[in-house]
Amino acid sequence: MAHDRIIYKVVRAYYEDGLTQQEIGNKYGLSRIKVSRMLSRALEDKIVQININAPTEKYHNLEHKLETKYGIEEVVVVDTGTDEQDEVIASIGRAAAGYLNANLQGNEIIGLTWGRTLLNMVNALNVDHFPELQVVQMLGGLGEPEAGQHGADLTRRLAEKLSTKPRLIHAPGIVRSRDFCQELIDDLQVSKTLNLAARADIALVGLGLFRPGSSTFLSDHILSEKDQILLESWKVMGDISLRFFDDQGRFVTTEIDDRIVGLNIDQLQKIPRIIGVAGGKDKYPVIRAALKGKLIHVLITDQNTAEKLAK
Numbered sequence: 001m002a003h004d005r006i007i008y009k010v011v012r013a014y015y016e017d018g019l020t021q022q023e024i025g026n027k028y029g030l031s032r033i034k035v036s037r038m039l040s041r042a043l044e045d046k047i048v049q050i051n052i053n054a055p056t057e058k059y060h061n062l063e064h065k066l067e068t069k070y071g072i073e074e075v076v077v078v079d080t081g082t083d084e085q086d087e088v089i090a091s092i093g094r095a096a097a098g099y100l101n102a103n104l105q106g107n108e109i110i111g112l113t114w115g116r117t118l119l120n121m122v123n124a125l126n127v128d129h130f131p132e133l134q135v136v137q138m139l140g141g142l143g144e145p146e147a148g149q150h151g152a153d154l155t156r157r158l159a160e161k162l163s164t165k166p167r168l169i170h171a172p173g174i175v176r177s178r179d180f181c182q183e184l185i186d187d188l189q190v191s192k193t194l195n196l197a198a199r200a201d202i203a204l205v206g207l208g209l210f211r212p213g214s215s216t217f218l219s220d221h222i223l224s225e226k227d228q229i230l231l232e233s234w235k236v237m238g239d240i241s242l243r244f245f246d247d248q249g250r251f252v253t254t255e256i257d258d259r260i261v262g263l264n265i266d267q268l269q270k271i272p273r274i275i276g277v278a279g280g281k282d283k284y285p286v287i288r289a290a291l292k293g294k295l296i297h298v299l300i301t302d303q304n305t306a307e308k309l310a311k
Contacts, residue, residue, distance in 0.1 A: 010038045011048055020129035020163065045162040059303060065310050066087030066299070070291040074195040076300040077272075078279070084088030088280045088302050093120020096204070096277045096300045104162075106130040108201040111138040112158060113241045114151035117277045122154055125161045135166050138197045138205075139241045139262030140173035140184075142222050167193045171261045173242055174222060178258040185261060198267040205296070208239040209286045227256055240276075240295060243268060247285065249293015275299050279305045 008027065013019045013027065014035075030038075059077035066075040080091040080171055100121070104155045112118065112135065132225045137155040152168050159166035171184045184190055210231060222242075223231070234254065237247045243265050251265050268274070269289045276296035278287055284305050290296050291309065301309075 007042055007047060010035055011042045014039060015048065016106060018126060020127060022129045022163070023127075030233070039219055050296050059306070062303070062306055062310060066306060069310065071294060072291060072295045072299060073273075074134055074299075075306070076298070077306045078300065078302050080279075080302045080304075082280065083304065085280050085282075089117050090120050090124075092277060092279045092300055092302055093117050093122075094124040096275070097124035097126070099275070099298075099300060100204070101126050101128065104128070104130065104133070107132045109134045109136060109196060109199055110158070111197045111200035111203040111271065112151065112155050113138055113203075113205045114142055114154060115208070117279070118154055118204060118205050121204070121277060122157050122161065125158070127161055129161070130162040131164050133162050133164045134196065135162065135164060136193060136197045136200065137167065137169045138200070138203060139260070140169045140171040140190075142173040142242070164165055169193050169261060174256070174260050176259070181259045181261055182251040190261065194263065197263055198270070200271050201273060203241075203268070203271045203274045203275055205240050205274060206275050207286050207290055207296075208237045208242075208282060209283055210238050210244065222297045223256075230254055230256065237289045240274075240290070241268060244301075245289060246293065247289045247292075249289045249291070249295050251293075275300065281305070 009028065010024055013024045014021070019027070019031050024030070025032045025035045058079065063075040063077050066072065076095055078095040080088045082088065096117070135155055135158050136229050137151050139151055141150055141152050151173070155168055156166045169190055171190055175181045175184065185194065231244055231254070234252045235246055236244045236252055237244060241253060241262055242260050243257070257264070268309065274296045275298040276287070276290060277300050278300035281304065287299065287301060287305060288309055291299065
């Protein structure tokens with residue numbers, strides 16, 4: 001009876017409380033292997049019975065249409081139930097968290113940028129135990145350091161959720177001169193972090209829209225007025241990790257690139273799985289440009305944006 005009681009406690013902690021096997025072991029003084037065996041025993045003895053609900057087919061055809069139209073590996077369409085921007089971003093973030101939780105193997109290198117949608121993803125992510133996973137910042141800090149969407153804070157919190165250690169870039173994302181940027185990149189800690197980011201298996205990126213009112217315009221810490229005028233002259237549509245592209249998804253090279261502390265365009269394009277997490281009515285043109293240029297491999301977006309892209 002005592003053995004059954006501890007199995008029941010382990011099952012409740014795992015399936016209802018969302019604790020990892022390691023956390024359960026620590027709580028009850030058990031090895032992780034012992035916890036794993038108890039969970040298997042619970043399934044065999046039907047203490048736990050799992051019902052698998054087939055996913056809704058509501059957007060299956062729409063996802064397939066976008067994958068075929070744009071030649072992208074995978075599209076995940078989210079039913080937000082509203083056009084309200086904050087809720088759309090929150091819904092996309094939750095979907096991205098579920099996608100990541102379901103697809104992680106536990107030994108990957110994950111690169112991360114910054115932004116509100118990624119903040120919502122990190123907030124919604126289930127706690128897991130992947131000590132061999134490596135979570136790395138792909139671009140130096142942008143915006144206010146205390147902001148939750150700041151790249152360093154997002155990287156640190158994502159690593160905490162997955163029970164591993166973060167690799168951070170202790171430098172701003174864009175600086176005043178090419179020489180100063182090179183000094184930062186030559187720093188041992190920064191160069192090691194960027195080298196690790198360049199070997200990422202997965203990159204989680206927001207798609208930044210380049211226009212007045214967007215994040216890159218609102219913060220004095222990102223683009224100067226001179227930078228904005230230069231990028232406008234190149235008809236820039238948006239950016240991935242502060243690497244700017246036009247409405248056809250072609251990267252635009254300017255002197256600004258020499259002042260960015262982060263992965264360069266060539267390094268970005270070599271990452272095998274770039275997951276673009278973006279949506280809302282304002283983001284349609286930049287998402288479309290990224291798809292046309294095949295800048296991402298996976299898109300997670302809302303149903304209204306997806307339907308517009310399909311047309």
